[in-house]
Amino acid sequence: MESLSNRVTSVTPSLTLSVTNQAKALRAAGEEIYGLAGGEPDCDTPDFIKQAAYTALAEGKTKYTPAAGIPELREALSTKLKTQNNVDYNPSQICVTSGAKQACFNAILAVVEEGDEVIIPSPYWVSYPEMVKLAGGVPVMVETKESNKWKITAEEFEDAMSPRTKMIVLNTPGNPTGSVYSREDIERIVEVASYEDIIILADEIYEHLVYGDEKHVSVASVNEDAYNLTITVNGFSKSHSMTGWRVGYTAAPEAIAKALSTIQGHTSSNATSFAQYGALAALTDEASAPFIDNLRGEYDVRRQFMLARLKAIPNVSVVEPKGAFYFFVNCTGLGLKSVNLCDKLLTRYKVAAVPGVAFGHDMGVRISYCTTLDVLNEGIGRFEEFCRSH
Ligand SMILES: Cc1ncc(COP(=O)(O)O)c(C=O)c1O
Known part of the structure; x- marks a missing residue:
């Protein structure tokens, strides 16, 4: 559009948001979606x-x-x-x-x-x-x-x-x-x-x-x-x-x-x-340190659970993440570009993950573990099934 500045037309809208929106639309249509795309802790503010x-x-x-x-x-x-x-x-x-x-x-x-x-x-x-x-x-x-x-x-x-x-x-x-x-x-x-x-x-x-x-x-x-x-x-x-x-x-x-x-x-x-x-x-507040320790402890359990599961999946590789709450999974071995991969993963296997292209790497996906162990278990099981079928 001519009236928009070059500054803004050179900018790409957030791909992380578009995945979240697609997953939301599927949920609204009654589908059960396993969300591994989140970027925020899954608990409430203390x-x-x-x-x-x-x-x-x-x-x-x-x-x-x-x-x-x-x-x-x-x-x-x-x-x-x-x-x-x-x-x-x-x-x-x-x-x-x-x-x-x-x-x-x-x-x-x-x-x-x-x-x-x-x-x-x-x-x-x-x-x-x-x-x-x-x-x-x-x-x-x-x-x-x-x-x-x-x-x-x-x-x-x-x-x-x-x-x-x-x-x-x-x-x-x-x-x-x-x-x-x-x-x-x-x-x-x-x-x-x-x-x-x-x-x-x-x-x-x-x-x-x-x-x-x-x-x-x-x-x-x-x-x-x-x-x-x-x-x-x-x-x-x-x-x-x-x-x-x-x-x-x-x-x-x-x-x-x-x-x-x-x-x-x-x-x-x-x-x-x-x-x-x-x-x-x-x-x-003195309640702050225990809150953080608890959060970190909980996330470490999930991180270790996911690491063990991801390491057992063929055709993908993963580096043990030492911080934050994400895995960046290298999917080069699957031969699919990240948007295509995440699209198939979402529509066929009902798992939401963020395509690596959003982070500048088109052969990977970001999987986050800021969700319950039950969702992680089901989501990673489906991700594994997807990887094994490719
Ligand atoms: C690396 C990094 N920096 C900054 C932010 C933004 O944080 P805030 O919600 O405080 O704006 C995020 C949020 O996802 C992030 O991942």
């Missing part, structure tokens, strides 16, 4: 968080807040980042956003100029390339190797660099692969980034969902270069099952932080006032 938001509403905390968020929340985030992530950010360096998604977008808008390149390791979370395009930048996708657990190496990063490179996106733990970058991985990447002062967008939204011996390492925490180059993005959606609340945040060096707050102030003004009080409870 009551202590809801209660804090009810109280805020009852107390009339219903007006605009400062653009960067209520002072108590920024203070609590500063403490959290120091004690849990080992990074020293003052409250003034923190900007509360409407979800981690807006946090990523603010970060990209703040530093990417028309024509600047942003390196995105692939498979990637669907929205990064589209956000870069909306900001006038050029996404440069770098294919990662299954043999390196779907993580970009410092060498691959260096090879992809050009004089226009402005930013690299590091998502750890990652969606859709569940890969977790170690301290050494991060240090090597930071070293390359520091040659040309390339900004690192560190999306750590899945930080609390890390399993086994693996530990989450915050990118900004590894050394001074990392701190100076990193915009940390995080939020409450996955750790506290608060996807609908829309609360996330950025933390960054002072000069970038100011720009991030300016963008926030001129776009959504502020994250919803009473939702910010809910987020404050998520950080300060």
Whole structure:
């Protein structure tokens, strides 16, 4: 359509949403669908968080807040980042956003100029390339190797660099692969980034969902270069099952932080006032840690169940995901492109999964385990049947 901007016509609508809609339509028509496509915890937001938001509403905390968020929340985030992530950010360096998604977008808008390149390791979370395009930048996708657990190496990063490179996106733990970058991985990447002062967008939204011996390492925490180059993005959606609340945040060096707050102030003004009080409870209430431990424990059981089942399926391969709540299944051996594969899987076997092309890998599918063991059992059984018949 002629009246639309080039900016928006260059952007692809979200494929994850289209799968969800197709599955919804089949459900509405009375079909039983086994949903392995979800991207959010399957439990409700804990009551202590809801209660804090009810109280805020009852107390009339219903007006605009400062653009960067209520002072108590920024203070609590500063403490959290120091004690849990080992990074020293003052409250003034923190900007509360409407979800981690807006946090990523603010970060990209703040530093990417028309024509600047942003390196995105692939498979990637669907929205990064589209956000870069909306900001006038050029996404440069770098294919990662299954043999390196779907993580970009410092060498691959260096090879992809050009004089226009402005930013690299590091998502750890990652969606859709569940890969977790170690301290050494991060240090090597930071070293390359520091040659040309390339900004690192560190999306750590899945930080609390890390399993086994693996530990989450915050990118900004590894050394001074990392701190100076990193915009940390995080939020409450996955750790506290608060996807609908829309609360996330950025933390960054002072000069970038100011720009991030300016963008926030001129776009959504502020994250919803009473939702910010809910987020404050998520950080300060003593019920928070047991809630997260429980969630992680439950997801680890499902992860191990799915790993064992997936490993027994012929013609597909899988890397053990150490974080988040997804498996990225390499289906190259089935010889079907991902949309075709997911379409057949949904219409014939009633299993919803997300085609890998949404994440930049057209021979894979993303299967999430944020659903009950019963649904996982039935869904993976059907997926196996599908794979064996191809
Ligand atoms: C890697 C990644 N970053 C950011 C987000 C967005 O999170 P939020 O719901 O807080 O906007 C998601 C949500 O799926 C995600 O997977």
